[in-house]
Amino acid sequence: MEHQVQQKVSTRNTRYPWLTSLLAVFYLALLVAALWWPGATLLERLRWLDSGICAQLLTHSLYPGGKRLPLCSRNTGIYLGFFVTMIMLFIRKRGRAQALPGKSLIIALCVGIFFLAVDGTNSLFVDLGIAHLYQPNNLLRLASGLLAGLAMGVFVLPVINGLIWRHGNTQRSLPAWIELGWFLPILFVCFYAAASQSGLALYPLAILSTLGLLTAVGGINLIFILLLSKRDESFTRYTELIPFCGFALLAATGELLLLAQLKLSLFQALGIPLS
Incomplete structure (x- = not known):
């Protein structure tokens, strides 16, 4: 009986192989349009895509090579940290982990989120002209965002994996404190690249942070797609997920463009000038 169910799931997952090819062609065309379609630069298009999520305040932004990043400093940190963390989790063979870290690591990661909340609130108080703890700056915004992005990736991946995979996996996304030795240096490199304001870092930072935003929104879409299609906990291979992830990212792109508009x-x- 179980073999018949597995065969049925496998057949259903491979019924529409053309969807993968169609999505690949579509995303390739989208990439070509973003790079070479006349009328705006890639950086301007990324700013527009991100504008519905981020306030993009001029004074809260970093300017590698004299050009403003698509996201403000804090959001650059959050989504860059999130994307890099997700990549590192797969490199460290934690891509299917379904268990959260231990309590001490959860507390430490939550401290990073708390740091972001405190720094963000303090920055808001400054903008409102009321009493505040300290003078904010973009490097603190960037650092708090990177730490929150690390926590977001470590916490989100097990939740999504629990909804995707048919078989359970007892791996922790971050199994021990020593594992941070793989993540923190990468985050420091990201911090230094942004803080250096070097023009060489402009496009890598702009693209990776925007991909992080798309991945975050796409992850939320994927959860809803799996639940609505009643396909949660039914996958055994990554290839089976390609159409679902493709549609989730497509929807994320459309949602971000709609928010921007x-x-x-x-x-x-309201007569408010755009920055």
Whole structure:
């Protein structure tokens, strides 16, 4: 009986192999359009894509090579940290981990999130002209974002894996304190690349942070797609996930573009100049 169920799932997963090819062609065309379609630079297109999520305040942004990143300092840190953490989890063979870290590591990661909350609140108080703890700066915003992005990746991956895979996996996304020795140096390199304001870091930072934003929104979409299609806990191979992830990212792109347009329309109606 179990063999018949597995065969049925396998047949259902491979019924539409053309979807993978179609999605690959579509994303290739989207990439070509982003790079070479006339009328705007890649950086301007990334700024527009990210604008519905991020306030993109000029004074809260970093300027590698004299050009503003698509996301503000804090959001650059959050989504860059999240994307890099997800990549590192797969490199460290934790891609299917379904268990959260131990209590002490959870507390430490939550401290990073708390740091972001405190720094963000303090920055808001400064912007509102009320009493605050200290003078904020973009490097603190970047650092708090990177730490929160690390925590986000470590916490989110097991949750999504629990909804994807048919068979359980007792691996922890971050099994021990020593494992941080693989993640923190990479985050420090990201921090240094952004803090250096070097023009060489402009496009890597802009692209990776935007990919992090797309991955985060796409991950939320993937959860809803799996639940609505009743395909949760039914996958055994990554190849079976390609169409679902493709549609989740496609929806994320559309949602971000819609938010950007809604923000533009709202600001125009209120007479607020865009930064």
